[in-house]
Amino acid sequence: MGGRSRARKAAAVLGVTGLLCAALGAVMILLVPSLIRQQVAKNVRIDPSSLSFSMWKEIPVPFYMSVYFFDVMNPDEVLQGATPEVQERGPYVYRQFRRKNSISFHDNDTVSFRENGSFHFQPDKSRGSESDYIMLPNILVMAASAMMEHRPAGLKLLMTLMFTTMGQRAFMNRTVGEIMWGYDDPLLDFLNKYLPGTLPFKGKFGLFAGLNNSDSGLFTVFTGVKNLSRIHLVDKWNGLSKVNYWHSEQCNSINGTSGQMWPPFMTPESSLEFYSPEACRSMRLIYQEEGVFQGIPTYRFVAPKTLFANGSVYPPNEGFCPCLESGIQNVSTCRFGAPLFLSHPHFYNADPILAESVLGLHPNAEDHALFLDIHPVTGIPMNCSVKLQLSLYIKAIKGIGQTGKIQPVVLPLLWFAQSGAMEGKTLRTFYTQLVLTPNILHYIQYVLLALGCALLLITVVYQVRSQGCKDALGQPGGAPWSEGPPSPRTPLLQEPSPQALA
Structure with a gap:
């Protein structure tokens, strides 16, 4: 009796525990995704109380800019009409530091800021020094x-x-x-003195001097x-909602973010759009x-082939023209009228005639394609180049x-790669809070549901078997065999007769 009573109590405890576990698991399955979204939304917004605010204010990821120059090997021959031949030199690597200042929050759910950047040469990561000489076209003269x-x-x-008086070639x-970073040039001094306003800068001239x-x-x-759906999107740049460098409203529009973070909860249908002041x-x-970076799931975003396509190949880009061959963008209107062009390195993804017109170029996806690996849940970049x-x-x-007999050609000056990858303490914190913890909760909810179902199943099996025993043994507390006269159909044991034994 005591044993059966304890068994019934144990079965009841298992049943109640199983029911609670199953209920808790089911509730977690329903609520955890919503709770995670709420926590992500709370911690990615630009607010001093959010976890990502310090990351937004001063990017903790080490960024590097690697610069490769195209050293012209035959300048005298080019002046006589020969095809230019270049040799790639570098990389010359700079550590890039970024920090936002002049931060001001506004009542319309926006925040204004300026982001200061500085570059520090890294000799140990570079192939060469800043004292190396490079032969390039004289940008000011041309x-x-x-x-x-x-x-x-x-x-x-x-x-x-x-030009002759100043020794310009x-x-x-x-x-x-x-x-x-700039050099003194008598031509620059002359233009600023006698033709003020011709150039948007004074002092030394350098391709990255303004950065x-x-x-x-x-x-x-x-x-x-x-x-939340508008987080990081640019409302205005220098007080403008659009620029006036180009010839169509679409090309002049300022769309996307400032290029560092994007809205969370991305899907494969999402795109990354950002405004680049350098590209205007x-x-x-x-x-x-999809991919994985250091255990963190990512989406890889790349440039479409139409990014620098000309208007005849991709009509929406007509506003960036006048254009030359497809794959290069004319940026002269935002670069003091100089005939400068922006493209992928080595004219990758451009009209092949561009690379064929300069000896020494070897465009390929592995070395010259750009990418950004984004954590889709938060919209934060993990790895980019x-x-x-x-x-x-x-x-x-x-x-x-001074221009001799130079044949028309788009001559590369340099290409650069701005790269950064999350690492160290920042990466571990990010992984723990936004990957590991949600994964643990995800597994716990299904473990609880499975455990609860298993305990309930054990309880049901016990009850079925217990009921079967009761049916076989009769009512609890009764004798196993009834007393009284034997059934007429039950044969009685009798002493065998002497005849049967004989």
Whole structure:
């Protein structure tokens, strides 16, 4: 009796425990995804109380800019009409630091900021030093010559004499440091003195002089506190909702984010759009594939082939023209009128004629395609490498002797890769809070549901078997055999007769 009573109590405890586990697991399955979304929404918004605010304010990921120059090997021959031959030099690697300041929150769910950047040369990661000499086209001479192409012959003659007096030539031999961060040039001093306003800068001239220890303008973006779907999207840049560099409203529109974070809860149908002040336009990347970075699930986004396509290949880009071959974008309107072009390195994804017109170029996806690996739940980049090339359109200008007999060609100057990957303590914290913990909760809910169902099944089996025993043994407490006269059909044992034994 005591044993059966204890068994019944144990079965009851198992049943109640199983029911609770199953109920808790079912509740977690229903509520955990919603709770995770709420926590992500709370912690990715631009708010001093969010976990990602410090990451947004000062990016903890080490960023590097690797610069590769195209050293012109035959400048004298090019002046006589030969095909340019270049040799890639580098990388010259710089550590890039970014920090937002002048942060100001507004009542319309936006925040304004400036982001200061600085670059520090990394000799141990570089192949060469900033004192290396590179032969490149003289950008100021070629740009000034291009601007004079349709001017009167007298003005061209005066410019030729001025170039000669100042010792200016079509090609220049400068150090990496000078090309990057600036050098003094008598032509620049002359233009600023006698033609003020012709150039948007004063002092030294360098391709990256405006980026070091400076900012890219005043960005105003949505915080996501009131409307999460608009988080990080640019509301205005330098007080503008669109620029006026291009020839169509679509090309002038400022779309996407400032290029560092994107709205959370992405899908393969999502795209990455951002405004780049350096390119003077918005760019849009498209989803390519799923991946994993250091245990963190990612979506890889890449540039579509139409990113720098000309208007005849991709009509929406007509506003960026006048265009040359497809695959390069004319940025002269936002670069003081100089015939500069933006593209992928080595003219990757561009009209093949561009790479064939310059000896020494080898475009390929592995080395020259750009990508961003984004954690789709938070919209935060895990690993990225953005690669772009700057080229100069050069040709002989009749009446300006310094340009010789140069055949028209888009000549690459340099290409650079801005790369960064989350690592160290930041990566571990991100993985623990946004990957490991949700995964643990995900497994716990199904373990609880399975455990509860198993315990309930054990209880049911016990009850069925217990009821079967009761039916076989009769009512609890009764004798196993009834007393009274034997059934007529039950044979009685009798002593065998002597005849049977004989």
